[in-house]
Amino acid sequence: MLTFAPIGFGFMVKRRMELINTVIFISFFACLPGIAIILPNFTHLSPLMLPLLYMEAIGVYYVCSTQSAKIIFTEIFLSALCIYMYTYFVTRDYDLHNTAQETPTELKYAIYEANSLHRKVMIISPLGRSMYVVPRFYSPISPYKFNEIKANEKEVEHTYYRNYGKWYFDDHLDSQPNKSWVYLVHDSSGTNNELRKMNSKKYGTYTLYWK
Known part of the structure; x- marks a missing residue:
C-alpha cells in the first residue's frame, strides 16, 4: 500500500x-x-x-x-x-501459544537463578539474539557499567548482540557444554547428552542446566 x-x-x-x-x-x-x-x-x-x-x-x-x-x-x-x-x-496460533510464546514470570525466576550462580550464562532460544534484552530487564545494570563492558568489545561486535558481560545468546548449542558455564535452554532448542548429565531445573518452557 x-x-x-x-x-x-x-x-x-x-x-x-x-x-x-x-x-x-x-x-x-x-x-x-x-x-x-x-x-x-x-x-x-x-x-x-x-x-x-x-x-x-x-x-x-x-x-x-x-x-x-x-x-x-x-x-x-x-x-x-x-x-x-x-x-x-x-x-501461527500454535507458535504464539506454545513454544514461541515467552513465559515472563517463570523466565524471570530462571534469570534470577542463573545470575545467582555467578558464572557465564548461555541463553539458548529460537529467538536467538532477541533475548539480548531479557537479562537486562530482570537484572538491571547501570548504563555506565553497561557501556564500560561494551567498550571492551571489538567494534564489529557492537551490533551483533551475541553477548555482553557474562551473558551470551544463541539459537543453538554448537559446542560441548562447559562445567564453568550455566545454560538456560528453551524446550524447542533441544539438548544433548552432556547437558542431560548436568543438574537441571525447569522454568516453564525453559530449563536451567549447571554443574
Missing part, C-alpha cells in the same frame, strides 16, 4: 506551505540521518511510519478521486489486512 506514498509526497510538495505538511516533512527528513548512519531494521524504521502513512493517505485521496475508487481501495486494503491477520493469528 505504500506505493501511494511517493504520489502523496508529490502532492505535499505542491502544498508545502500548509502547516501539517511542514510538520510531516520535518518528521520525515529528521529520520533519514539515522537510517544513513546505521544498518536499520524494522524497529529503527518505526519513526518513519507516521509520515509514510500520511503520504500514503494523501496519495490515495488524490488518486482515488471518485467515490467508487475509494470504495474499491478500501475493500482491497481490508482484504489484505484480513489475510495478514489470518496468517499471523491462525497459521
Whole structure:
C-alpha cells in the first residue's frame, strides 16, 4: 500500500506551505540521518511510519478521486489486512501459544537463578539474539557499567548482540557444554547428552542446566 506514498509526497510538495505538511516533512527528513548512519531494521524504521502513512493517505485521496475508487481501495486494503491477520493469528496460533510464546514470570525466576550462580550464562532460544534484552530487564545494570563492558568489545561486535558481560545468546548449542558455564535452554532448542548429565531445573518452557 505504500506505493501511494511517493504520489502523496508529490502532492505535499505542491502544498508545502500548509502547516501539517511542514510538520510531516520535518518528521520525515529528521529520520533519514539515522537510517544513513546505521544498518536499520524494522524497529529503527518505526519513526518513519507516521509520515509514510500520511503520504500514503494523501496519495490515495488524490488518486482515488471518485467515490467508487475509494470504495474499491478500501475493500482491497481490508482484504489484505484480513489475510495478514489470518496468517499471523491462525497459521501461527500454535507458535504464539506454545513454544514461541515467552513465559515472563517463570523466565524471570530462571534469570534470577542463573545470575545467582555467578558464572557465564548461555541463553539458548529460537529467538536467538532477541533475548539480548531479557537479562537486562530482570537484572538491571547501570548504563555506565553497561557501556564500560561494551567498550571492551571489538567494534564489529557492537551490533551483533551475541553477548555482553557474562551473558551470551544463541539459537543453538554448537559446542560441548562447559562445567564453568550455566545454560538456560528453551524446550524447542533441544539438548544433548552432556547437558542431560548436568543438574537441571525447569522454568516453564525453559530449563536451567549447571554443574
